[in-house]
Amino acid sequence: MTSTTVLCGGVGAARFLRGLLDVVPATSVTAVVNTADDTVLHGLAISPDLDTITYTLAGATDDERGWGLAGETWRAMAALDRYTRVRPGGSLAASTWFNLGDTDLATHLYRTARLAEGATLTDVTAEIVRAWGLGLTMLPITDARFRTMVTLASGPDAGTEISFQDYFVRLRHDVPVRAVRFDHDDARPTPAALDAIDAASVVVIAPSNPIVSIGPLRALPGVDEHLGARRDSVVAVSPIVGGSALKGPADRMLVELGVESTVVGVARLYAPIAGTLVVDSVDAPYAAAVEAEGLRCIVTPTIMSQPGVAAALARTCLDAAG
């Protein structure tokens, strides 16, 4: 049976996976997920990308708001304001901008308690996936602490390095950045994640931010080498469509870090690890330029908000590698 491993960030990857699960059995799919956005808030272990994928695949997300769980309430965080007002600043200040819903809290409580018991993030993730009745395998790229740090490029805080969530949520990724660094000391990809990269029939790089979603996976020792060794059956989907990111700051970030915000820029970033780049129909004029970077270029609709597109895109990726 064909098996597929998908390298994932958050929302874009979740939508791609939803399409993939329409065309192949869930048991044949492994998602290897970015954890460099993970953070600790109010003592709770938060894994935004893992949870976005889980909630999306479970059909539990609030699609109108674009994040969080459907029917969510916010009473715990509202009550926390009483305390953070008395003692502003410090790690608790986050409560004013990082809103955790009451039912979402359960996931963080469970993860925190299990990690405190000595479980690995890989263990806990498997339990959470099972609890939501999902059939795929979901693996954090690492069980170690591992954090994306962003250096601001301008304004009063130019040159300051802040955490990813500080940049992404508090500052609404609305500020230019000068550098991105992955703070990972001796973090290693888990053996299970590397095995998933090695053993799958096809590896897909989901349409996630190449810098801060796929970048952290690649920053860990060995990941690029394992992908490079099987480059011909690695298919990347461009998250840049017509020069823009469909969601998030990928387009601005590429430019700020000196990469062209086009599918050609994406092709250059992925050339060492992927044999094929799938680009949206609007980017057909760039196909030759992508191929000049040494990747096969496949042109197809990739905007997954349209019904059926995600499944067709997944099918295209599998065929491209096969």
Add this chain to the structure above:
Amino acid sequence: MTSTTVLCGGVGAARFLRGLLDVVPATSVTAVVNTADDTVLHGLAISPDLDTITYTLAGATDDERGWGLAGETWRAMAALDRYTRVRPGGSLAASTWFNLGDTDLATHLYRTARLAEGATLTDVTAEIVRAWGLGLTMLPITDARFRTMVTLASGPDAGTEISFQDYFVRLRHDVPVRAVRFDHDDARPTPAALDAIDAASVVVIAPSNPIVSIGPLRALPGVDEHLGARRDSVVAVSPIVGGSALKGPADRMLVELGVESTVVGVARLYAPIAGTLVVDSVDAPYAAAVEAEGLRCIVTPTIMSQPGVAAALARTCLDAAG
């Protein structure tokens, strides 16, 4: 100005303090509170007695239900069921019997985050008290980990030692116990708590469970000695009225541990540390027997569910010591 220090467990102490604050300025009152019921659930630091007192004095409790916050919801715990069903047992099993409300969770999240930052429980408690706008000083008896353990006396688990919350909440204190032990390694009372015992004009032992609420305070090194050194101005209020506890298992527990479940039994326990025992009017016939134990006996209404009784009882305690 007269200053008062009250040794406290949970509900009975909270009601007594509410009465005391009707008759003296809050700034003259220090509550020294049991923390041996404290536990960690889902990674969160829970301090039941501290919170019961805070919520009661803030007028925020649900008086009909008898515990927790008014207008509480339970969405986070309901959502946690999804996970604990997948993995029953372990520390997470508690979610099936230890219900944390959504707004109550904020207190535990704040406490947990502050402790993780290196704050002491004394620091955090002061912040929580300030956040609720309370004017009194509230001090945990110790900043160290300190746990009440209960040995079951009968049934299939006879001889098994379990945690206090396991006994009190999960088993609804509806099982006989053989022994109570305080697991406190090298826990020490805080200097602030001992100072509050030494320096107050009056020390009141609130009508709390003598074994599992006041007992833990007394088990810590030095507390009995500091109380004994000023015994004449220490006034205890009996939690046993007409042979029964108004709330909780104090009456059964006294008998199971070989102490008479009467005001005389209470007098024997407190004789080394209190010069006066205040007993309810229904126990007037025991006054002479109490005095035979070496304590002055004051007879007065003590059932604080009646309006005005708590304030009058507090006044009586202050006068008894003065």
